[in-house]
Amino acid sequence: METIRVNLGDRSYNIDIEKGIRKKIGKHIKQIFKGKKIAIITDENVDSYYGNEVERLIKHEGYETIRIVLEPGEKTKSFNTLPYIYNELLKFKLTRSDLILTLGGGVIGDLGGFVAATFLRGIDFIQFPTSLLAQVDSSVGGKVAVDLEEGKNLIGAFHHPKAVFIDSEMLETLEEKFFSDGMAEVIKYGCILDKNLFDKLDSFEGREQLMEYIDEVIFTCCDIKRQIVERDERDTGERMILNFGHTLGHAIEKYFNYEKFTHGEGVALGMYEITKLSEKKGLTKLGTVQKIQSILQRYKLPYEIQIDEKEKIIEAISLDKKNLNNVLNLIILKEIGNANIIKESSDFFK
Ligand SMILES: NC(=O)c1ccc[n+]([C@@H]2O[C@H](COP(=O)([O-])OP(=O)(O)OC[C@H]3O[C@@H](n4cnc5c(N)ncnc54)[C@H](O)[C@@H]3O)[C@@H](O)[C@H]2O)c1
Ligand SMILES: O=C(O)C(=O)C[C@@H](O)[C@H](O)[C@H](O)COP(=O)(O)O
Numbered sequence: 043m044e045t046i047r048v049n050l051g052d053r054s055y056n057i058d059i060e061k062g063i064r065k066k067i068g069k070h071i072k073q074i075f076k077g078k079k080i081a082i083i084t085d086e087n088v089d090s091y092y093g094n095e096v097e098r099l100i101k102h103e104g105y106e107t108i109r110i111v112l113e114p115g116e117k118t119k120s121f122n123t124l125p126y127i128y129n130e131l132l133k134f135k136l137t138r139s140d141l142i143l144t145l146g147g148g149v150i151g152d153l154g155g156f157v158a159a160t161f162l163r164g165i166d167f168i169q170f171p172t173s174l175l176a177q178v179d180s181s182v183g184g185k186v187a188v189d190l191e192e193g194k195n196l197i198g199a200f201h202h203p204k205a206v207f208i209d210s211e212m213l214e215t216l217e218e219k220f221f222s223d224g225m226a227e228v229i230k231y232g233c234i235l236d237k238n239l240f241d242k243l244d245s246f247e248g249r250e251q252l253m254e255y256i257d258e259v260i261f262t263c264c265d266i267k268r269q270i271v272e273r274d275e276r277d278t279g280e281r282m283i284l285n286f287g288h289t290l291g292h293a294i295e296k297y298f299n300y301e302k303f304t305h306g307e308g309v310a311l312g313m314y315e316i317t318k319l320s321e322k323k324g325l326t327k328l329g330t331v332q333k334i335q336s337i338l339q340r341y342k343l344p345y346e347i348q349i350d351e352k353e354k355i356i357e358a359i360s361l362d363k364k365n366l367n368n369v370l371n372l373i374i375l376k377e378i379g380n381a382n383i384i385k386e387s388s389d390f391f392k
């Protein structure tokens with residue numbers, strides 16, 4: 043097992059990465075949680091593969107459990123889903139000394155994490171991420187949120203998990219499309235900070251070859267995120283570079299009502315488009331956008347779309363959380379492995 047310690051004072055926690063760790067999940071939880079009740083929040087797909095096994099192992103350690111199983115997909119990560127979950131927790135009589143376990147992808151992690159941040163003014167939770175995207179990104183760093191119709195993650199909190207358990211064996215059941223989503227965030231790490239990672243990903247033929255190195259890739263991504271989060275927990279400076287591709291990505295997701303493009307696809311489109319623009323403006327080394335296009339294609343991600351109502355995208359961009367005092371903090375690449383934060387208006391996209 044590889045363990046990464048995220049050092050954040052009294053909010054510190056471990057990320058444990060081990061193939062098959064789910065088979066010992068009850069015992070691992072027992073080591074760090076001394077309360078009585080555990081509410082497992084998951085979605086129907088993940089539940090059908092892992093729900094019974096995980097709940098049985100947790101019950102075996104003497105905990106009382108409830109399983110809250112939600113519809114899969116981004117639409118579930120909505121403000122409107124919250125009352126249902128809070129009600130289930132109240133019926134189960136979950137108290138502040140109990141625990142929430144989020145078992146699923148980024149939707150479940152963000153939503154369940156937000157519930158943990160707000161229920162009874164905040165209770166502990168553990169992230170048990172099952173999608174590639176959640177294993178390399180969303181389970182780490184404490185950003186939890188729900189979407190509004192107006193935009194992504196507009197209601198949220200910083201609430202760190204007590205622990206993160208990562209079992210890459212669970213990726214065997216993940217559909218191709220969602221594997222690609224996770225690759226968008228993996229590619230993002232390569233683009234912003236790690237040229238070696240980028241080149242390595244670019245040397246693989248695709249999912250099958252990458253899976254031979256999956257734990258190494260997950261470790262590298264989580265460790266990059268750990269370092270940034272330790273230096274800028276609250277996203278006031280350096281952490282913004284983790285948002286490369288997201289200004290446009292989030293706007294595109296919202297523009298299509300969270301139905302046409304997933305988060306990873308939005309990020310892929312956003313990374314390509316902003317790099318095309320920054321290269322054209324002479325801010326990025328020539329040839330960078332070509333490299334991004336090629337790696338996105340390798341991992342079956344989109345890179346270009348036609349949008350007729352550009353002004354609506356620009357309107358959505360104004361809700362970006364990196365917009366401070368009407369100045370937009372944009373993340374661009376100087377070159378692969380080297381990101382920069384620049385202050386612009388939304389005219390940058392015109
Ligand atoms: N908090 C953060 O720092 C952060 C970072 C990146 C992304 N996010 C958020 O994460 C969300 C996207 O996460 P996602 O891509 O995991 O989406 P998701 O949670 O919708 O999962 C994708 C699909 O894969 C299925 N699935 C998950 N694990 C599976 C498994 N092991 N086997 C079979 N099916 C499985 C799910 O049921 C779902 O249908 C977005 O809402 C995004 O905003 C948050
Ligand atoms: O952890 C971060 O910081 C990130 O920006 C990671 C992103 O991949 C993630 O999508 C995050 O949820 C975006 O946050 P937001 O602040 O732009 O809503």
Ligand SMILES: [Zn+2]
Binds near residue numbers: 227288305
């Ligand atoms: Zn993201």
